[in-house]
Amino acid sequence: xxxxxxxxxxxxxxxxxxxxxxxxxxxxxxxxxxxxxxxxxxxxxxxxxxxxxxxxxxxxxxxxxxxxxxxxxxxxxxxxxxxxxxxxxxxxxxxxxxxxxxxxxxxxxxxxxxxxxxxxxxxxxxxxxxxxxxxxxxxxxxxxxxxxxxxxxxxxxxxxxxxxxxxxxxxxxxxxxxxxxxxxxxxxxxxxxxxx
Amino acid sequence: xxxxxxxxxxxxxxxxxxxxxxxxxxxxxxxxxxxxxxxxxxxxxxxxxxxxxxxxxxxxxxxxxxxxxxxxxxxxxxxxxxxxxxxxxxxxxxxxxxxxxxxxxxxxxxxxxxxxxxxxxxxxxxxxxxxxxxxxxxxxxxxxxxxxxxxxxxxxxxxxxxxxxxxxxxxxxxxxxxxxxxxxxxxxxxxxxxxx
DNA sequence: TTCTTTTCGTATCGAGTCGAAACCAATCAC
DNA sequence: GTGATTGGTTTCGACTCGATACGAAAAGAA
Numbered sequence: 207x208x209x210x211x212x213x214x215x216x217x218x219x220x221x222x223x224x225x226x227x228x229x230x231x232x233x234x235x236x237x238x239x240x241x242x243x244x245x246x247x248x249x250x251x252x253x254x255x256x257x258x259x260x261x262x263x264x265x266x267x268x269x270x271x272x273x274x275x276x277x278x279x280x281x282x283x284x285x286x287x288x289x290x291x292x293x294x295x296x297x298x299x300x301x302x303x304x305x306x307x308x309x310x311x312x313x314x315x316x317x318x319x320x321x322x323x324x325x326x327x328x329x330x331x332x333x334x335x336x337x338x339x340x341x342x343x344x345x346x347x348x349x350x351x352x353x354x355x356x357x358x359x360x361x362x363x364x365x366x367x368x369x370x371x372x373x374x375x376x377x378x379x380x381x382x383x384x385x386x387x388x389x390x391x392x393x394x395x396x397x398x399x400x401x402x
Numbered sequence: 403x404x405x406x407x408x409x410x411x412x413x414x415x416x417x418x419x420x421x422x423x424x425x426x427x428x429x430x431x432x433x434x435x436x437x438x439x440x441x442x443x444x445x446x447x448x449x450x451x452x453x454x455x456x457x458x459x460x461x462x463x464x465x466x467x468x469x470x471x472x473x474x475x476x477x478x479x480x481x482x483x484x485x486x487x488x489x490x491x492x493x494x495x496x497x498x499x500x501x502x503x504x505x506x507x508x509x510x511x512x513x514x515x516x517x518x519x520x521x522x523x524x525x526x527x528x529x530x531x532x533x534x535x536x537x538x539x540x541x542x543x544x545x546x547x548x549x550x551x552x553x554x555x556x557x558x559x560x561x562x563x564x565x566x567x568x569x570x571x572x573x574x575x576x577x578x579x580x581x582x583x584x585x586x587x588x589x590x591x592x593x594x595x596x597x598x
Numbered sequence: 599t600t601c602t603t604t605t606c607g608t609a610t611c612g613a614g615t616c617g618a619a620a621c622c623a624a625t626c627a628c
Numbered sequence: 629g630t631g632a633t634t635g636g637t638t639t640c641g642a643c644t645c646g647a648t649a650c651g652a653a654a655a656g657a658a
Contacts, residue, residue, distance in 0.1 A: 612647095
């Protein structure tokens with residue numbers, strides 16, 4: 207029987223703290239008749255650009271299967287928080303759009319209180335935590351897969367404003383609205399050095 | 403090193419990073435035929451002292467209901483990772499005990515790789531992150547309830563070694579084994595100043 | 599052009615989780 | 629003793645989850 211008493215000096219281990227905070231956040235998300243997966247999906251739809259507001263991208267983001275994602279979308283659509291509209295170009299694709307009701311609900315995102323709590327921390331502490339968490343994410347990701355997402359303007363596929371003043375995505379070969387360029391994209395790839 | 407272009411809105415928010423890491427950790431815990439809740443429960447049983455190895459304490463710790471906790475325990479017991487034994491004094495209570503099989507499984511805790519990733523971070527960064535997360539936890543807890551847990555030796559109810567050399571808990575009015583005093587307790591309360 | 603193959607999304611199945619609520623038995627308070 | 633409280637379990641309906649099968653559209657190869 208080996209108790210892992212690694213210098214228990216009252217300081218809680220970092221992994222335990224992350225675990226605890228995660229569970230806390232999870233528990234908060236059983237409210238307004240939704241569950242954590244549904245809140246996650248709703249948030250995703252609100253933050254993703256138009257290329258990424260699809261069931262497949264949602265599944266990749268959540269780290270689940272397309273089947274599961276489809277069911278979660280069914281639940282949310284039934285409740286009136288979003289709708290799925292067919293893509294005119296590719297008839298296999300359906301785009302997910304947040305309804306007004308969905309946007310209203312999102313204003314009461316139970317995780318907002320996490321942001322409030324973060325706002326009470328000193329800025330330099332937040333920066334250090336960001337730096338550390340980012341490195342943890344990258345390290346974990348490399349060893350367990352999973353999809354990362356980023357904003358178009360920092361993406362390797364991003365091509366600056368065109369003559370017409372539009373942003374452009376080199377991967378999708380399509381123009382981006384100013385708004386979309388600031389949203390998350392499932393095709394995100396870290397930019398190369400000095401490229402574009 | 404690419405230029406850290408954080409001046410644009412490409413700066414990832416801390417809450418998003420926490421969210422991402424949480425989902426990643428969650429995804430890792432679907433393995434060995436268990437799910438995240440079951441891993442959490444197994445970890446809890448391994449770390450809690452004897453007063454806290456009960457269904458009720460587990461529910462409080464997980465931030466769920468007693469019913470749900472009971473079901474999770476059913477699943478784990480059926481798989482042979484733990485057993486529930488009646489309390490001789492209070493016949494309502496059942497104590498949860500980790501089986502040998504459970505202890506073996508715990509050695510392959512999927513979250514161990516998180517600890518490994520943390521080990522790659524500089525010590526001072528880890529300390530700052532601990533400090534920040536601890537404050538976040540406390541802040542969140544105060545506004546959304548939830549149970550905290552701590553180690554007996556740092557608890558307000560803790561009464562130092564008795565004449566017999568045993569630790570003692572003033573809340574339960576019971577002696578503590580040396581081992582139990584180092585474990586987590588559901589009745590934890592931060593110690594008063596200068597006490598113990 | 600016709601085929602195959604791949605991709606995208608949905609439907610279905612079974613096991614199991616979730617919270618809510620009802621429930622029971624033991625214990626406590628008066 | 630009576631009544632309230634506490635600790636656990638059970639049941640219920642909605643939902644998640646992965647796996648699988650499925651269908652339609654698109655892309656690729658012949």
